[in-house]
Amino acid sequence: MASDLLALCGELASISRTVQTMSAELHARAAELDRQAQHTARVAGLRGHGAVGALSAAARACRSAARTLGMVNQSSRQFIAHAGGGGATRPAGGSGAQPAAGQCTAANRAESAAGYETITNNHGEVFHMVPLGDVDFSDNPVIDSGKGGAKPNDYDWMVQAWKDTIEPGVARGMTGDDFYAIDAANQSDDFRRLGPVYDQFYGGDAIHLSGTGAGFWDVDGGRHRIDAARRLGIDRLPCRIN
Amino acid sequence: MSDIARLKGQLNSLASDTKSTANNLSGFTARFGQAVGRVQSTIGGTSTRTDANIIQTLKAAENQVKAASQALQQASTALQRYSAQL
Numbered sequence: 001m002a003s004d005l006l007a008l009c010g011e012l013a014s015i016s017r018t019v020q021t022m023s024a025e026l027h028a029r030a031a032e033l034d035r036q037a038q039h040t041a042r043v044a045g046l047r048g049h050g051a052v053g054a055l056s057a058a059a060r061a062c063r064s065a066a067r068t069l070g071m072v073n074q075s076s077r078q079f080i081a082h083a084g085g086g087g088a089t090r091p092a093g094g095s096g097a098q099p100a101a102g103q104c105t106a107a108n109r110a111e112s113a114a115g116y117e118t119i120t121n122n123h124g125e126v127f128h129m130v131p132l133g134d135v136d137f138s139d140n141p142v143i144d145s146g147k148g149g150a151k152p153n154d155y156d157w158m159v160q161a162w163k164d165t166i167e168p169g170v171a172r173g174m175t176g177d178d179f180y181a182i183d184a185a186n187q188s189d190d191f192r193r194l195g196p197v198y199d200q201f202y203g204g205d206a207i208h209l210s211g212t213g214a215g216f217w218d219v220d221g222g223r224h225r226i227d228a229a230r231r232l233g234i235d236r237l238p239c240r241i242n
Numbered sequence: 243m244s245d246i247a248r249l250k251g252q253l254n255s256l257a258s259d260t261k262s263t264a265n266n267l268s269g270f271t272a273r274f275g276q277a278v279g280r281v282q283s284t285i286g287g288t289s290t291r292t293d294a295n296i297i298q299t300l301k302a303a304e305n306q307v308k309a310a311s312q313a314l315q316q317a318s319t320a321l322q323r324y325s326a327q328l
Contacts, residue, residue, distance in 0.1 A: 008284045012296070015277050019303065022270055026310065029263055033317070036256050043249045044324075051253065054313075054320035058260065061306075061313035065267075068299075068306040075299040 009080045016076040019069040023133025024235050026066035030138075031230070033059035063138055070134045070216045119238060121202050122175065127238035130209065135226055135239075136216040142227045154191040155228035161197050163234055176203060200225065201238050210242040217241065250328045257321035264314035271307050278304055 037055035040048045116128040150158075166179065180195030188194070199205050207222030219226060220242065229237055278300045285293040 008281060011277060011280055011284075015274070015281075015300075018270075018274075022267075022307075025263075029314075033260075036252070040249065040253070043245050044328075047327075048324060051320050051324035054317040058310075058313040058317035061310040065303070065306040065310035068303045071299050072303045075296050079296045 012076040012080055016073050016080075019072045019076075020131045020133050021235065023066045023069040023073065024131070024230065026062045026069070027133060028230050030059040030062035030066065033062065034141075066133060067136060067216055070131075070136075073131065073134060119170070119202070125202075125206075125240065127202060127206060128209075128241050129236050130217065130239045130241070131236045132226060132230055133235070134216050135209065135219060137219040137223050137226070140219075140223065142223050150191060150224070152224075152228065152231075155224045156232060157192060158197050158200060159225055159228040159232055159234060159237075161194060162201050162237075163232075165194060166198055166201060170198075170202065207237060207239040208242060209239045246328055250325050253321045253325040253328075257318045257325065260314050260321065261318040264311045264318060267307055267311035267314065271304060271311060274300075274307065275304055 033055050037052045037059065040055065041052045044051070116130055118129070119127045121127065169179070176195060176198040179198045180193075182188075183193040183195050196205075201207070205221075207225055208220040209217035209222075210220050211218040217239075222237075222239070226237065229235075278297075281300060282297055285297070
């Protein structure tokens with residue numbers, strides 16, 4: 001019986017990983033279909049009515065499937081946690097060593113109750129590594145510039161910089177001060193500075209989510225960053241969950 | 243190149259991508275259905291709410307993914323038909 005349960009948890013963990021990827025892909029496909037529907041409607045007008053309708057219907061179906069797959073991901077994690085196969089909160093690290101002040105390290109990563117990996121910064125704030133398939137802002141899509149007039153390419157740079165530099169740096173124990181020091185040494189331009197990128201993911205400007213988590217989270221702040229991550233094929237980001 | 247000619251090219255490309263996604267989803271649905279079957283055979287006889295919830299969620303997802311695959315196939319067909327008329 002125990003082996004059956006173990007096998008089941010393994011199966012569900014595998015399903016969870018697969019649906020996470022598929023959900024992100026469907027969200028991206030839905031966004032592309034919506035964009036193309038709008039473009040076709042603009043260029044072709046009434047003559048393109050049938051194609052626009054089919055594109056919009058496909059986008060809705062993709063989004064709906066993505067949300068349901070997000071629920072599968074969530075339910076699978078909950079089931080595994082319930083069955084004792086993992087996902088419950090564990091103590092940080094394994095050595096008993098405390099992270100040094102000012103650090104946000106791999107050593108203080110833990111699994112959250114929701115099944116997400118978490119990172120705690122030096123102020124004790126917890127950030128969840130949330131799969132983007134679990135996040136939804138289709139009722140409030142990105143149509144404007146970001147703060148300070150930041151453009152999509154600025155957000156792309158920011159998110160890629162997080163992926164390439166900030167995340168691995170943080171895992172090695174680098175702090176926000178370290179990234180600001182690099183900016184000062186390089187005399188980096190606005191929108192191309194690493195220190196603010198750190199703040200955008202692990203500081204006061206971090207992505208904010210809220211909701212029940214039953215399948216997907218609402219975005220209270222950070223839509224442009226999430227939108228950019230989806231464009232770049234990045235499937236999870238650190239988020240603060242209220 | 244006129245806007246219409248450009249649109250025609252974009253629609254043909256999108257129709258091809260959409261069909262490809264639909265086929266991928268179809269393959270995913272088949273694999274997903276098998277996994278759901280294995281889960282159901284393991285816990286199908288039990289009656290706890292957690293077990294019932296997970297099976298219900300998996301089956302709902304299987305149906306939604308099938309619906310998405312069909313909608314993508316229909317969109318691909320509609321795009322090809324419309325593009326041919328341009």
